[in-house]
Amino acid sequence: MNRIILFILLTTAAINTSAQQAKITIKILHAKNNILKIQTPVDNTWFYPAVKELSFGADSTIHYSLPIKNFAWLSINNNQILIEPGTTNLVLDNNVLVKSDRNMEGMLLFSKRNTEFYQYRARDYYKRDSTSAGLYQLLENDKNEVLKPYAELFSRQKISANFYNEIKRYFSAEQVILQAAIPMIVLSTKQKINNDLDKMWAEVYQKHPVDNAQYVFYPDFYYHARYYANTYLHYYLPLKKGIKPSKRNEDESLKSNYKSFEDNFSGRTKEYLLATFLYDEMLQSNHQRILLDLFDNFKSHYPKSNFSPFLQPLANKILAYQKDIKKDYAANEKFVANYPEINSLDSLMNRFKGKTVFVDIWATWCGPCKAEFEYSAGLEKFLQAKGVEMLFISMDKDTEDQRWKEMIKYYKLSGNHIRTNNALQKDLIDKLWEGKGYAIPRYLIIKDGKLVVKDALRPSDKEKLYAQIGKYL
Numbered sequence: 490m491n492r493i494i495l496f497i498l499l500t501t502a503a504i505n506t507s508a509q510q511a512k513i514t515i516k517i518l519h520a521k522n523n524i525l526k527i528q529t530p531v532d533n534t535w536f537y538p539a540v541k542e543l544s545f546g547a548d549s550t551i552h553y554s555l556p557i558k559n560f561a562w563l564s565i566n567n568n569q570i571l572i573e574p575g576t577t578n579l580v581l582d583n584n585v586l587v588k589s590d591r592n593m594e595g596m597l598l599f600s601k602r603n604t605e606f607y608q609y610r611a612r613d614y615y616k617r618d619s620t621s622a623g624l625y626q627l628l629e630n631d632k633n634e635v636l637k638p639y640a641e642l643f644s645r646q647k648i649s650a651n652f653y654n655e656i657k658r659y660f661s662a663e664q665v666i667l668q669a670a671i672p673m674i675v676l677s678t679k680q681k682i683n684n685d686l687d688k689m690w691a692e693v694y695q696k697h698p699v700d701n702a703q704y705v706f707y708p709d710f711y712y713h714a715r716y717y718a719n720t721y722l723h724y725y726l727p728l729k730k731g732i733k734p735s736k737r738n739e740d741e742s743l744k745s746n747y748k749s750f751e752d753n754f755s756g757r758t759k760e761y762l763l764a765t766f767l768y769d770e771m772l773q774s775n776h777q778r779i780l781l782d783l784f785d786n787f788k789s790h791y792p793k794s795n796f797s798p799f800l801q802p803l804a805n806k807i808l809a810y811q812k813d814i815k816k817d818y819a820a821n822e823k824f825v826a827n828y829p830e831i832n833s834l835d836s837l838m839n840r841f842k843g844k845t846v847f848v849d850i851w852a853t854w855c856g857p858c859k860a861e862f863e864y865s866a867g868l869e870k871f872l873q874a875k876g877v878e879m880l881f882i883s884m885d886k887d888t889e890d891q892r893w894k895e896m897i898k899y900y901k902l903s904g905n906h907i908r909t910n911n912a913l914q915k916d917l918i919d920k921l922w923e924g925k926g927y928a929i930p931r932y933l934i935i936k937d938g939k940l941v942v943k944d945a946l947r948p949s950d951k952e953k954l955y956a957q958i959g960k961y962l
Contacts, residue, residue, distance in 0.1 A: 508556040509574035515551045515565065518582040525551055528564040531795050534705045534761045535562075538768055538799040560651050562706065570596060573651055595648035595656065598638055607663070607709045611670035612678075621689035624671055632664045662707040668693045673716050676725060687729075690721065700754045711765045714758075718749035740779040743770060747783050763787055764796035771803035774859050775892065776810035776899070814895040821903040825880075832912035834920055837882075838938045845961050846878040847945070848933035850917070852885050853892045858930040862900040864948035869903050871955045875962055879904025884914060884929060936961045 517525060525543045530536075545551045555561070560573050568586040570579065580588035589596050603610065618624050636657060643653040672690035676682050682690070697704075699717045704710050723745070724734055737745060750762045767787060771780055784804050788797060831837050838846075847868075851858035872879055881902055885893045893908055909917065918927050921943055934942035934957070941961055946954040 508558055510554055511557045511561070511572045511574055512552070512554045512576045513572060514576070514578045515553065516578075516580045517545060517549045517551070518580065518587075520545075520549065520581075520584070526564075526566055527553065529555055530557070530561050530563075531799075532757060532761070533558075533561075534757070535708055535710070536761070536765065536768075536796060536799065560655055562655075568600065571599075571652055571655060573649065592648045592652045594642050595639060595652050598642070599656065602635070607666055607712075608670055608674055611667050611674045614667065615671050615675055621685045624689065625668070628664050628667055632660050635660055658703070659707065662704050662710075665693065665697045665704070666707060666709055666713045668697075669713060669717065673720055676720075690725075694721070700758055702756070702758050705758060705761055711762065711769070714750075714754070714762055715746075715766070718753045719746055722753065723749055739777065743777065743779050743783065747786075760791050760794060760796065763791075764794065764800065767800055768796075768803065771800065771807065772856075773854070774806070774856060775853065776807045776895075778807070778811055780804070781807055781811075810895070810899045813899045816898055818898060819901065819903070822897055822901075823905050825905050825907040828907040829910055831907065832910065833916045834913070834940070837907065837913070838935050838940065841878055841880070841935055842938040844878050844935075844937070845876075845958070846880050846935040847872060847958055848880045848882060848935060849948075850882045850884065850921075850929050850931040850933070852883055852929060853889050853896050854885070855929050859896075859900070861930055861948045862902065864951065865900065865902065867951060868948045868954070871958075875959070877958060877962070880935075881906045882917070883908040884917075884927065885909075934958060934961055 515525065523545050525545060526540055527543060528537065528540050531539045543551050543553065555572075557572060557574060560571055563570050563572055565579070565586075566581060566584045568581065568584075570577075570586065570589070571592060573591065575591075578588075578590045579586060586596060586600060614624055614627055618627055639648065639653055639656050642648045643650070648656075669690065672682050672686040675686055694717065699714050704713070707713075727734065747763065747766060750759060750766055754762055764787065767780065767784055770777075781804055784800060787794070787800075791797070825831070825837070825840060831840075849858075849861075851861075853859075869879065871877075881897075881904055883893050883906070885908055890908065896902075897906055907913075918924055920940075921927070921931065921933075930947065932945035932947060933940060934945050942957065946957050948954060
């Protein structure tokens, strides 16, 4: 995904068959607020929306318990912590784990591991050696090197056998996922790979089948599985035979991706991957109707799935979206007259001479942009009271014209609207980002047809933003 990297939750497959109780006492020092976020297992898998927010009182301590089997990885305020049955006492200082009465040295060592996104690491390995034999050796050497201090801790009885075995499994899974990622990254950048990397790619999947629940605990397993099903099986192998992929529209692509998980995985691994795919796509807030159909399919096959409660709230938002887009535009949702003919920021600003204007530059695909719409009601109230105009500039392509107009209704974006043509978009990039691409959301303040603030505060800044706008009334 152009994906934002969320809190990491790791959970592991059970070794014994009976659940036991793990009790955790967490002491929080120098906290910025009284909220602790903890991610917990869902059917012994890493499922990143499974986040609970717990409040703590004056004693800055939280007591938490959960049933586990032999062990489970949790994410507590973004600290990855291995929990075993029994009682574990933890101390966080400024949201960083500083003390544990069980496996402390191992946990602290693990917190210092390389957490760079696995695809970036795969790219760097290829820069070090471009042969499969060399890459295998580099990966094996690095895995052995990273495990050495854990072996030392285990020999000194500083970490338990459970902890040590799980750490070995973690880095073994990491090695496999990196091995598969290297050819994929080379293919994506060079549009081809040589026979050596072709053989390496096939061997990784042969020796380490992706449809294997033992890897589900690893945080990047979902992407590993998705690239296997979609890139390797459905793109690369046909391409080797001279079969070019056919163009699909958005709905067809979503159905095809969903089906690739259905066809190539089984059991709980398939259920987990289908649920994660649905969550991943729903989270983009593009509100596609097809996702509701796919979710219905999921529920029909897994009527008692423990993943569904995390998906239902997002499905409800899609339902609301599909309902709202059928409505007429509100009187205060206006389009700039003849907006397709506006080719420059100066020309656009001339439309607002004599006025103060707050500008929101956004796009339908931009998650952070849409997250800021949560604060639109307060901003609208302030702007109306002060006689300030609101202008939304969409950076969407022509193909997204309908979705752009739908989202104006759904998010109730009161104000003036324009979608950039190529000339206006280029002019904005030149003036605001020095011609080096663009990053949104971006906010401006215009006064009497002139740009007075080229990087204003966000709606979520509330009173600070209102004070900033107030300087130009």
